[in-house]
Amino acid sequence: MSKRLQVVFEEAELREIKRVARAQRLSVAAWVRQTLRAARAGAQADTRDKLAAIRSAARHQFPAGEIDVVLAQIERGYAAEARS
Numbered sequence: 001m002s003k004r005l006q007v008v009f010e011e012a013e014l015r016e017i018k019r020v021a022r023a024q025r026l027s028v029a030a031w032v033r034q035t036l037r038a039a040r041a042g043a044q045a046d047t048r049d050k051l052a053a054i055r056s057a058a059r060h061q062f063p064a065g066e067i068d069v070v071l072a073q074i075e076r077g078y079a080a081e082a083r084s
Contacts, residue, residue: 007032 009017021031064070 017031018028021028024031026034065073
């Protein structure tokens, strides 16, 4: 079943949307549906890519130190860069 979605735009923004839709030979409604579908697909792909990267990294074991020691080393590195 289809549902209606109402979105309120400023006049200038709606004029631009109409211009873009017309340039693509689409109605405003068709352009909005197409754009929202593309945005959803992109968001889902971003999430999948991020989860895949996390899962890949989790399969490895990396040396790690105590957080206080690591932070102190980072700060020393920044200080050394600032001196050079």
